[in-house]
Amino acid sequence: MSRRSVSDMVGFPRAFAAAVVLATTAIAGQDPLGEALSEKVAAIFEQGREAVVRIESSDRHGRLTGTGFYADPSGTIYTVTGVLGNAEEITVFQGLRKLPARLLVADGRTGLALIRVEANTPFLPLGDSADVKLAAPLIAIGYPRGVPETFSFGMATGFDRQFLNRYFRTTHIRASIPVQPGLGGAPVLGLDGKVIGIVVAGTDGNTGCYVLPINAAEKIRTDFARFGEIRPGWVGVSVEDLPITEENRPRAKVADLLQGTPAAESGIQDDDILLRVGEVVIHCREDIIDASFFLTAGDSVPVLVQRGSKEITFSIRSVLDPAHSKEPGTPVVESIPRFDLSGN
Amino acid sequence: MPEKTDIQKLLRLKRYEKPPEGYFDDFLIEFQRRQRTELLRVPLHEILWDRATSWLDSVRVPSMAYAAILILGAGATGVIWTGLESPAGSGAVAVAAPLPAPAITFSQDPNLPPSYVLETRPVSYESPFSF
Numbered sequence: 001m002s003r004r005s006v007s008d009m010v011g012f013p014r015a016f017a018a019a020v021v022l023a024t025t026a027i028a029g030q031d032p033l034g035e036a037l038s039e040k041v042a043a044i045f046e047q048g049r050e051a052v053v054r055i056e057s058s059d060r061h062g063r064l065t066g067t068g069f070y071a072d073p074s075g076t077i078y079t080v081t082g083v084l085g086n087a088e089e090i091t092v093f094q095g096l097r098k099l100p101a102r103l104l105v106a107d108g109r110t111g112l113a114l115i116r117v118e119a120n121t122p123f124l125p126l127g128d129s130a131d132v133k134l135a136a137p138l139i140a141i142g143y144p145r146g147v148p149e150t151f152s153f154g155m156a157t158g159f160d161r162q163f164l165n166r167y168f169r170t171t172h173i174r175a176s177i178p179v180q181p182g183l184g185g186a187p188v189l190g191l192d193g194k195v196i197g198i199v200v201a202g203t204d205g206n207t208g209c210y211v212l213p214i215n216a217a218e219k220i221r222t223d224f225a226r227f228g229e230i231r232p233g234w235v236g237v238s239v240e241d242l243p244i245t246e247e248n249r250p251r252a253k254v255a256d257l258l259q260g261t262p263a264a265e266s267g268i269q270d271d272d273i274l275l276r277v278g279e280v281v282i283h284c285r286e287d288i289i290d291a292s293f294f295l296t297a298g299d300s301v302p303v304l305v306q307r308g309s310k311e312i313t314f315s316i317r318s319v320l321d322p323a324h325s326k327e328p329g330t331p332v333v334e335s336i337p338r339f340d341l342s343g344n
Numbered sequence: 345m346p347e348k349t350d351i352q353k354l355l356r357l358k359r360y361e362k363p364p365e366g367y368f369d370d371f372l373i374e375f376q377r378r379q380r381t382e383l384l385r386v387p388l389h390e391i392l393w394d395r396a397t398s399w400l401d402s403v404r405v406p407s408m409a410y411a412a413i414l415i416l417g418a419g420a421t422g423v424i425w426t427g428l429e430s431p432a433g434s435g436a437v438a439v440a441a442p443l444p445a446p447a448i449t450f451s452q453d454p455n456l457p458p459s460y461v462l463e464t465r466p467v468s469y470e471s472p473f474s475f
Contacts, residue, residue, distance in 0.1 A: 065461065066461035082461045082462075082463055083464075182460035184463060185464075200463075200464045206462070285473045286472075288474075288475055289472045291475065292474075
């Protein structure tokens, strides 16, 4: 006890002195870290604000408004389906410009929508959401509640596949960015000024938010560019967790393989242990969520399995996911129920 | 008085009457058959009238009921008369023509603020463990 008391007595004046120095420098505006961060965030906002737009749509239910951003110079805009509703008219407000827009494609699985205006536009550079690390500083730019474009700052606080026992269709970035209504579809940028994701929901009273990774959004845009529609792939494998062994390593196995599916025809069997699907290493069945999201119907995917003591790679050509029943080439926004993750 | 004497004589004679053999064997069946036969001879409206009047006799109507019925009747007459005198003058009493449904306007009015969107549909109840 006495040792601790002595330590406290010695440590207290040092901590107090450090706090005084920090406070003094901060007040004087000489905190190099804070000042650098502030300048960086301001620069990113100034650089990117022109490419962030307010979107207004109207249908028979009324008017909706949210945020979007240009992803290329030909007027392609990323936003979320909630902003569009069953849109009959879509209008994009970019500064003083008011541009009519048309829907390209809407993905009910992720809530992402692509629209386009016929104009040459500024655009935000896209980053790689796989590079986002925990505690990475993030900036969202958008139009909350009718005010001019503004930004909100926070950090990446986690990577979630589910929220309140409901699964995302792919892993989402949890961010401590405060958000307000109107920020749906807002781009989230890293400190390099590149977009790493899109705001799709607020959490915990909107003190934080969930961000759809830009890599997932790009998968949808690539599908549309290649086929004119979204083409989620399906090989016909169900996955179960194996009991954790003495090695204390969770594993996932193939279960309920249906005959006639691409997986069954490739030679995969029930009880094969999944090791890798495409580029995704499979440790447990939840790893399938990301592996499956990035499959494209018509493309082949290498699947590495363990059967007994052997490791075998199968190349499986996936087909269109039967759950994705939309007719090809008809990008229609469906009536999509909205989930309030904030618990309000 | 002579009638009474005759009836008394007749009743005394009845005392010595004996029904034929087997008379009481099918007495009840025979009685009901004759009753039905008798009923079929009476017209339907007479039967209904008899039953209605006998039921009404059993009902005890409070004296105030007559006053209430009178007031209701007067009220109904007044309503009908007012309808006939209405400007529509169609004779269709107390039947309103269907109004056209109001157009859905919600926040179509450009002066009203739009709904600001934050949430979309990032989650699903579907099992994601197959691909």
